[in-house]
Structure formats: structure tokens, C-alpha cells
Amino acid sequence: xxxxxxxxxxxxxxxxxxxxxxxxxxxxxxxxxxxxxxxxxxxxxxxxxxxxxxxxxxxxxxxxxxxxxxxxxxxxxxxxxxxxxxxxxxxxxxxxxxxxxxxxxxxxxxxxxxxxxxxxxxxxxxxxxxxxxxxxxxxxxxxxxxxxxxxxxxxxxxxxxxxxxxxxxxxxxxxxxxxxxxxxxxxxxxxxxxxxxxxxxxxxxxxxxxxxxxxxxxxxxxxxxxxxxxxxxxxxxxxxxxxxxxxxxxxxxxxxx
Amino acid sequence: xxxxxxxxxxxxxxxxxxxxxxxxxxxxxxxxxxxxxxxxxxxxxxxxxxxxxxxxxxxxxxxxxxxxxxxxxxxxxxxxxxxxxxxxxxxxxxxxxxxxxxxxxxxxxxxxxxxxxxxxxxxxxxxxxxxxxxxxxxxxxxxxxxxxxxxxxxxxxxxxxxxxxxxxxxxxxxxxxxxxxxxxxxxxxxxxxxxxxxxxxxxxxxxxxxxxxxxxxxxxxxxxxxxxxxxxxxxxxxxxxxxxxxxxxxxxxxxxx
DNA sequence: ATATATACTGTGGTCTGACCTCTGCGCGGT
DNA sequence: ACCGCGCAGAGGTCAGACCACAGTATATAT
Numbered sequence: 001x002x003x004x005x006x007x008x009x010x011x012x013x014x015x016x017x018x019x020x021x022x023x024x025x026x027x028x029x030x031x032x033x034x035x036x037x038x039x040x041x042x043x044x045x046x047x048x049x050x051x052x053x054x055x056x057x058x059x060x061x062x063x064x065x066x067x068x069x070x071x072x073x074x075x076x077x078x079x080x081x082x083x084x085x086x087x088x089x090x091x092x093x094x095x096x097x098x099x100x101x102x103x104x105x106x107x108x109x110x111x112x113x114x115x116x117x118x119x120x121x122x123x124x125x126x127x128x129x130x131x132x133x134x135x136x137x138x139x140x141x142x143x144x145x146x147x148x149x150x151x152x153x154x155x156x157x158x159x160x161x162x163x164x165x166x167x168x169x170x171x172x173x174x175x176x177x178x179x180x181x182x183x184x185x186x187x188x189x190x191x192x193x194x195x196x197x198x199x200x201x202x203x204x205x206x207x208x209x210x211x212x213x214x215x216x217x218x219x220x221x222x223x224x225x226x227x228x229x230x231x232x233x234x235x236x237x238x239x240x241x242x243x244x245x246x247x248x249x250x251x252x253x254x255x256x257x
Numbered sequence: 258x259x260x261x262x263x264x265x266x267x268x269x270x271x272x273x274x275x276x277x278x279x280x281x282x283x284x285x286x287x288x289x290x291x292x293x294x295x296x297x298x299x300x301x302x303x304x305x306x307x308x309x310x311x312x313x314x315x316x317x318x319x320x321x322x323x324x325x326x327x328x329x330x331x332x333x334x335x336x337x338x339x340x341x342x343x344x345x346x347x348x349x350x351x352x353x354x355x356x357x358x359x360x361x362x363x364x365x366x367x368x369x370x371x372x373x374x375x376x377x378x379x380x381x382x383x384x385x386x387x388x389x390x391x392x393x394x395x396x397x398x399x400x401x402x403x404x405x406x407x408x409x410x411x412x413x414x415x416x417x418x419x420x421x422x423x424x425x426x427x428x429x430x431x432x433x434x435x436x437x438x439x440x441x442x443x444x445x446x447x448x449x450x451x452x453x454x455x456x457x458x459x460x461x462x463x464x465x466x467x468x469x470x471x472x473x474x475x476x477x478x479x480x481x482x483x484x485x486x487x488x489x490x491x492x493x494x495x496x497x498x499x500x501x502x503x504x505x506x507x508x509x510x511x512x513x514x
Numbered sequence: 515a516t517a518t519a520t521a522c523t524g525t526g527g528t529c530t531g532a533c534c535t536c537t538g539c540g541c542g543g544t
Numbered sequence: 545a546c547c548g549c550g551c552a553g554a555g556g557t558c559a560g561a562c563c564a565c566a567g568t569a570t571a572t573a574t
Contacts, residue, residue, distance in 0.1 A: 011327065011527060026350045038554055049529045051308065054555090058312055062319035063344035065351060070268065070555050071536035081352045083340060087320035093283050094322060095338045097422055105422045108369045165354055165362045169426055268556060295525055306558045311527090327526050328565035 013048050017056025020046060021066075025076065032078035036066075039074070080159075081168040085175040092176060102177055103225045107218060109170045110154065114201060114217035115210040117160035125160035129153060129202045136198055140191040151178065153198055157217075160205070197223070270305050274313025277303060282322075282333065290335035293323075337416075338425040342432045349433060359434050360482045364475060366427045367411065371458060371474035372467040374417035382417035386410060386459045393455055397448040408435065410455055414474075417462070447484070454480070 024030045036042060043053040057074060060066040064082050067075045091097065117125065132153040139145035154174065158167035197220045204213035281287045293299060300310040314331060317323040321339050324332045348354070374382065389410040396402035411431065415424035454477045461470035 013528065022347060025347070032351060040554085051530085052528060055311070055315055055527090058315045059319045060347070062316045063341050063347065065344065065347045068555070069537085071538080071553080073554060077351065081348050081354075083344065083348070084320045087322065087340065090279060090282065090317070090320065090322045091338050091340070091425075094289060094334065095421055097338075101420045101422050104420055105426070108365070108423070112365045163358045163361055164352055165358050165430070166365070168348070169362070173422070270557065297525085308559090309557060312556090325526070326566085328524080328567080330525060 011055070013052040014055035014059060017046060017048060017053055018059055021056070021060060025065075030076050032076050034076045035073045036075070080171075081164050083168055083172045085172055088172050088176050089179060097176075099177075099180065102173055103221070106170065106173050106177065107221050107225075109166060109173070110157070110221060111214045111218040113158050113161045113163075113166055113170060114205065115214040116162060116166075117157045118205045118208050118210040118213040120162040121160035121205050121208075125156060126202075126206045128156045129160075129205065132156065133195065133199045133202050136191075136195040140195060143191070146191055146195075150194070150198070153202075157201075157205070194220075194224070268312070270309040271312035271316060274303060274305060274310050275316055278313070278317060278323075287333050289333050291333045292330045293332070295330070337428075338421050340425055340429045342429055345429050345433050346436060354433075356434075356437065359430055360478070363427065363430050363434065364478050364482075366423060366430070367414070367478060368471045368475040370415050370418045370420075370423055370427060371462065372471035373419060373423075374414045375462045375465050375467040375470040377419040378417035378462050378465075382413055383459075383463045385413045386417075386462065389413065390452065390456045390459050393448075393452040397452060400448070403448055403452075407451070407455070410459075414458075414462070451477075451481070 021030070021036075030036070037045070039050050039053055039057075043050040046053060057066060057068065061068050061074075062084070064084060065077055067077050069075070121129075132149045135149040136146060136153070139149060151174065155171065158170050161167060197216065201213060201216045201220060204216055278287070278293075287293070294302070296307050296310055296314075300307040303310060314323060314325065318325050318331075319341070321341060322334055324334050326332070378386075389406045392406040393403060393410070396406060408431065412428065415427050418424060454473065458470055458473045458477060461473055
């Protein structure tokens with residue numbers, strides 16, 4: 001059942017490779033973690049040049065479906081679902097994503113995530129959350145350490161939600177947000193207050209109180225947004241003035257290395 | 258400012274190309290719709306082989322940041338933000354995304370989208386929505402036509418939300434869901450009732466009643482989920498039994514073309 | 515003069531086959 | 545038992561020729 005006409009690759013050789021692999025994955029012939037045959041060999045068996053095979057693999061690798069390790073081999077991704085974070089940030093600059101939009105998306109997703117985590121979270125998640133909260137209290141005098149456990153906490157919540165799709169989405173957004181945050185100065189957030197909010201969220205989740213978890217998470221994020229000096233207002237204004245150089249052409253001089 | 262260590266491509270030549278382009282984009286030297294120099298020329302100027310250049314471009318193209326048109330040239334993507342839909346479906350089979358999870362994600366995102374659309378929708382959106390509703394009523398005896406306008410309606414709502422990030426996310430999920438739906442039989446949904454629900458949503462949006470729009474959309478989606486014979490229950494059960502062939506190896510025989 | 519072929523040019527797509535680099539691991543020396 | 549050297553396997557890069565497609569200019573027929 002040859003699947004033709006994917007989306008962008010207007011090419012067909014590479015597409016053939018992609019579809020072949022896709023089929024193998026869908027049929028369960030290839031499972032996460034599996035290694036595919038060496039390029040030369042695989043290329044021969046598929047009757048395409050190694051170059052084309054590589055193009056196809058590159059396509060899948062770029063999407064995070066496959067993982068290529070120089071000198072070792074090519075494997076099917078096995079980690080948690082993960083959309084192109086690189087893609088997201090690129091798309092961001094390209095389409096002028098703004099902080100307030102990211103925050104809005106995060107707020108919506110994560111508040112629901114917290115509610116779901118409260119409904120479905122398992123003991124292991126509760127334990128992991130407790131650990132992170134503890135770590136946060138212990139790292140209140142070390143912002144860079146603190147932020148790590150902050151992220152971890154939110155990641156665990158997303159896993160506890162039981163919906164890998166939502167988890168993957170929020171993960172993508174968070175990483176983009178993290179990139180931005182890392183660039184700005186380590187603002188003087190009140191880490192103690194932050195830690196306490198996390199603790200409350202944790203308690204709500206453990207107590208299986210979805211609505212409360214949802215509300216707390218929402219509150220926490222709103223606070224984080226303003227506290228971290230989101231220039232949302234400024235962004236919003238700047239947005240209009242920008243984005244109006246629609247003419248298209250190339251300036252080889254500036255592009256040339 | 259060389260950005261090293263992207264994510265997956267452990268290679269450096271191709272990465273060099275990606276970073277170079279990334280920088281050009283971030284600096285505004287390349288705007289959406291722009292055409293980059295011909296491969297041969299560009300490769301020479303970057304001092305890499307054409308093959309490596311192509312690898313890098315392929316990476317960006319796979320993420321939807323660039324658009325390659327055979328016989329024409331390579332351009333910076335200019336359409337609306339769009340994450341790898343292909344990626345999503347691949348990831349789906351790979352991580353066993355299930356329908357109920359997709360629906361859950363859709364429900365959360367789209368209900369908020371409706372609320373935001375009610376808050377921020379502009380006249381143009383209202384008009385477009387009205388058009389689609391009209392088309393839906395006119396295509397009630399033609400399911401395949403109907404579904405097109407159904408999708409269009411939801412897409413317009415996402416645009417009216419004013420948050421391109423959320424719009425892109427829901428778009429990705431919807432396309433995955435659409436793929437699934439297309440495969441199953443054209444269920445006998447009550448198109449008239451569906452059309453009327455859309456009309457009500459439209460009215461709530463036009464009347465700028467966020468909460469009502471939110472509620473209606475939620476209701477609509479829940480109904481759609483059950484009406485379309487979601488095998489959520491079955492899925493859920495099947496999920497557990499599956500996914501336990503963790504051993505990893507290759508069966509060249511079955512992989513070979 | 516208009517319209518339909520046809521040829522040309524520019525650009526991406528594929529192929530070949532040789533060579534480079536990295537990883538992992540085994541063999542041998544200490 | 546330990547360390548290090550080197551081989552083998554796998555991916556990464558390269559060069560250059562050639563193929564395929566799209567758009568345009570040109571020639572030819574009506």
C-alpha cells in the first residue's frame with residue numbers, strides 16, 4: 001500500500017524511502033529503539049542510491065522519528081514523544097510568535113494538564129513530584145539549580161496527565177520559553193513563594209482535586225508570567241509595526257558566508 | 258555567534274548550514290517567501306559541498322521552515338505556521354497515540370480557541386464563519402462536501418483566536434484526526450444537527466460570548482466524538498496488551514524491499 | 515498576427531564511488 | 545588485570561556527471 005504524495009518533499013525517491021520506513025513502523029516491523037540496516041546495505045536493498053536513502057532518513061531524523069548516531073548506526077526514536085523543538089523556535093522567529101502567545105498556550109495546556117494529573121496521577125508521579133518540590137525548597141538560593149527542578153516538576157505533571165500528546169505539546173512550548181528565559185537575566189523571582197505554590201499544586205494533585213490543581217496551576221503561571229517581567233505589552237505593540245517588509249528578494253552579499 | 262550543538266544532527270557540516278540559515282532568518286536577512294541562492298552557488302559560498310548543503314536544507318524543509326520547489330528554487334516558508342503533520346502521524350503510530358487522547362487534546366484546545374475567538378474575532382472572521390455555516394447547510398446531503406466546510410469552519414475559528422501557536426497545534430491534531438476519519442466509513446452523522454451546532458457556535462462568537470462559545474464547542478466535540486463511533490473504549494483496552502515487545506533487533510528479511 | 519509547439523536555461527534531484535571521521539571492541543603488550 | 549593501539553563497521557563529506565522539472569524565449573504553423 002504505497003503512500004504517495006506526502007507533503008513537502010516534492011521528490012519521490014527520498015519519499016519512497018520515507019514511506020517504506022513508515023510502513024515498516026506502522027506494521028510493527030520496526031519498534032522504538034530498533035536499529036535499521038547499514039546505509040549501504042539498506043540502500044542496495046531498496047534499490048536507491050545511498051544519497052537518496054540518506055535524504056529520506058534525514059527527513060525522518062529531522063522530525064525526531066529516527067535517531068542517527070555517527071559511527072554507530074541509525075535507530076528508531078525511543079524516548080518520549082517530542083516534536084521539533086528546534087522547529088518551534090525557528091517557526092517562532094519566522095512567524096513572530098510572541099511571548100504572550102506562548103504563555104497563553106502554556107496556560108491553557110498546563111492548567112488542564114494539572115487537572116488531568118490530579119485525576120489520573122499514579123503514586124510514582126506523586127513521589128516524583130514530592131521529590132522535586134523538596135529539591136526546589138533546597139535550591140532556593142541557587143536560581144539555576146532551582147529552575148531545573150521547576151522544569152522537572154512541570155514535566156512530571158505533564159506525564160502524570162496520561163496524555164502523551166498534550167505532554168509533547170507543552171514540552172515543545174516550554175523548551176521554547178526556556179530558551180527565551182535563559183537569555184534574559186535571572187530575574188529576581190521570589191523562589192520561596194514559587195516553591196510554595198508548587199507544593200500546593202502537588203498537594204492538590206495528590207489529593208485528587210482536579211479543579212483545585214487547575215486553579216492553582218493557572219494562578220502560578222499567571223504570576224510567573226508577570227513576575228518574570230514578560231514584556232507582553234511591549235511585544236504586543238511592537239508586533240504591529242514590524243512585519244510589513246513583504247517584498248521578496250535575495251541579498252546574496254549578506255547571505256554569503 | 259555560531260550556534261553549536263543543535264539537537265539531533267550530530268554532524269557538523271549540515272549543522273553549520275542550518276545555523277547559518279537560522280541566523281540569517283533571525284537577523285531578518287531572510288524573510289518569509291524569500292528565495293535562497295541556487296544550491297551550487299550557495300554551497301560554494303558557504304564552502305561546503307552541495308551534498309552537505311542539501312542535507313542542511315533538507316533538515317529545515319522537513320520542519321516546514323523552508324520550502325523546496327523542484328526546478329524553481331528553495332524558499333523560506335511563508336504560509337501559516339504549520340508543524341510537521343507528517344511528523345505527528347508518524348509519532349502517533351510510534352508512541353501509540355490513541356483516538357481518545359487526540360480528542361482530549363482537541364477538546365481542550367478547541368474549546369479555548371472558541372472562547373478566544375469570541376473575544377477577539379474580527380468582522381472578517383464572522384463573515385467567513387457565516388459563509389461556512391451556510392455552505393454546511395447547503396451540503397447536508399453530501400457528506401464529503403460537508404466535511405470540507407466543517408474543517409474550514411474550525412480552521413477559521415482557530416485563526417480568529419488570534420493565537421497562531423494554538424492555531425498551529427490544533428491544525429496538526431485535526432489533520433491527524435482527519436486522516437483517521439477518512440479511512441473509516443463515512444458514518445451516518447446527523448448533518449443537520451451538526452450544522453445547527455456550528456451555527457450556534459458561530460452566533461456565540463459573533464455575539465462575543467466567550468463562555469457560551471466555549472461550552473457549545475465542547476458540547477459539539479463531545480457529541481462528534483461519540484457520534485463518529487470513536488472506539489475509545491476499545492482502544493484504551495487494547496493499549497495495555499500491546500506495547501510489550503521491548504526487545505530490539507532487526508529482521509532484515511522483512512525490511513528488505 | 516496569433517497561437518501552438520519546441521528548444522533552451524536555470525534549478526533542484528539522483529547517482530557513483532572514493533575518501534574522511536567517529537565508535538566500539540578486540541588483541542596484544544606491560 | 546590494566547592500558548593502549550589499531551582494525552572494522554557505520555555514518556559524514558566530497559566531487560562531478562547526469563537526470564527531471566518549470567518557466568520562458570523562440571520558432572513555426574495557421
